[in-house]
Amino acid sequence: MATDPYETLGVSKTASQDEIQKAYRKLAKKHHPDLNPGNKQAEEKFKNIGTAYDILGDPEKRTRFDRGEIDATGAERPQRRYYREYADAGSGEAAGGYSSDQGFADFNADDIFSEIFGRRGAGGPGERGRTTFRLRGADRSYRLEIDFLDAINGALKQIALPDGSDIKVTIPPGTRDRQILRLRGKGEPGMNEGPPGDALIEIGVRPHRFFSRKGDDIHTDLLISLGEAVLGGKVQAPTPTGYVTMTVPKWSNTGTVLRLRGKGVPKPDGTRGDQFVTLRVMLPEKPDPELEKFIASWNGRNARPRQSAES
Amino acid sequence: MRKRDFFIAADINPQRLRSWIEAGWLCHGEVDIDLQRLSDIDLARAQLISDLQDELGVNDEGIEIILDLLDQLYGMRQKMREIVDKLRE
Numbered sequence: 222m223a224t225d226p227y228e229t230l231g232v233s234k235t236a237s238q239d240e241i242q243k244a245y246r247k248l249a250k251k252h253h254p255d256l257n258p259g260n261k262q263a264e265e266k267f268k269n270i271g272t273a274y275d276i277l278g279d280p281e282k283r284t285r286f287d288r289g290e291i292d293a294t295g296a297e298r299p300q301r302r303y304y305r306e307y308a309d310a311g312s313g314e315a316a317g318g319y320s321s322d323q324g325f326a327d328f329n330a331d332d333i334f335s336e337i338f339g340r341r342g343a344g345g346p347g348e349r350g351r352t353t354f355r356l357r358g359a360d361r362s363y364r365l366e367i368d369f370l371d372a373i374n375g376a377l378k379q380i381a382l383p384d385g386s387d388i389k390v391t392i393p394p395g396t397r398d399r400q401i402l403r404l405r406g407k408g409e410p411g412m413n414e415g416p417p418g419d420a421l422i423e424i425g426v427r428p429h430r431f432f433s434r435k436g437d438d439i440h441t442d443l444l445i446s447l448g449e450a451v452l453g454g455k456v457q458a459p460t461p462t463g464y465v466t467m468t469v470p471k472w473s474n475t476g477t478v479l480r481l482r483g484k485g486v487p488k489p490d491g492t493r494g495d496q497f498v499t500l501r502v503m504l505p506e507k508p509d510p511e512l513e514k515f516i517a518s519w520n521g522r523n524a525r526p527r528q529s530a531e532s
Numbered sequence: 533m534r535k536r537d538f539f540i541a542a543d544i545n546p547q548r549l550r551s552w553i554e555a556g557w558l559c560h561g562e563v564d565i566d567l568q569r570l571s572d573i574d575l576a577r578a579q580l581i582s583d584l585q586d587e588l589g590v591n592d593e594g595i596e597i598i599l600d601l602l603d604q605l606y607g608m609r610q611k612m613r614e615i616v617d618k619l620r621e
Binding site: 302303304305306307308309318319320321322323324 | 560572573576577579580600602603604605606607608609610611
């Protein structure tokens with residue numbers, strides 16, 4: 222059994238080529254058979270030193286030895302072939318028959334594959350099985366920005382596609398911001414007569430100047446005059462479907478909320494949410510001497526609505 | 533690889549091989565098989581078993597599970613490759 226050539230020469234694994242040569246020469250001189258006529262072991266040792274130097278003295282062989290490609294006698298070491306090289310090569314027969322289909326037996330895999338690839342070999346040699354593999358097309362995603370009122374009332378929109386065609390999109394009434402509409406069959410075409418994919422359209426709803434939406438209800442502010450606030454009256458209030466007449470009760474203050482039943486967002490069941498109108502009292506735009514005169518003589522002018530905050 | 537080199541490299545003796553075949557890990561449990569007629573894949577598989585036992589410290593139950601899962605994995609890779617090849621055509 223050959224020993225480690227580094228050990229034989231008495232050098233470290235990191236020794237330089239010079240050091241190896243020096244060590245070899247020193248040992249070779251000491252153990253040369255002709256210089257040791259009476260020492261039987263010298264010949265054996267000298268051979269070993271020579272073998273070790275054959276490997277380590279040649280930088281290329283030394284590297285190969287360090288990598289384990291050759292052994293201490295310089296013979297090629299068998300290169301290991303790993304199991305996967307066989308198991309992963311070619312078909313089941315060639316792979317030694319170890320591979321198993323237990324991992325997908327419940328897919329009824331052979332049926333699926335024969336469905337995909339056609340009946341292979343059914344028509345004898347030379348004739349390929351016809352491919353009956355049908356694949357559904359991929360879905361395509363789009364984003365569409367629409368106006369607030371279109372989202373509430375519904376609308377018909379178009380999306381222009383890069384290829385010049387377009388998709389018509391029906392916005393159902395009551396569509397929410399970030400809702401995704403699915404248009405069946407408007408995605409990528411399928412393969413081999415497979416069904417096309419769907420178009421997925423994410424709706425973005427732009428904010429409105431004075432309407433806002435909370436759930437199925439619409440909220441809005443409404444300006445009323447001092448007269449309307451004090452005496453009450455009928456006012457025109459905007460709703461998503463147009464103006465409606467609304468009765469402002471006598472003595473309505475800023476912050477009073479009135480409900481317009483059924484004037485909110487359409488719901489899938491056909492009913493609608495409500496609209497809530499928050500009143501805001503506005504003084505006349507221009508100073509009114511008559512009003513000033515009246516207030517100055519008005520008994521209630523020194524009322525202090527901030528009382529609770531001041532105390 | 534020559535069989536002798538293989539046995540030396542893998543440090544496997546015939547008794548171990550026999551016990552693996554009896555356990556059903558090799559040669560599909562054909563206990564009467566002539567060890568000289570083992571194919572290259574049998575030898576590579578034996579070396580894998582040897583690695584699992586000696587180097588990785590897996591016990592016998594573990595080896596059984598690992599081999600079973602590996603066989604399934606290679607089976608699936610096989611099928612996947614067939615699909616991919618077909619799709620490329």
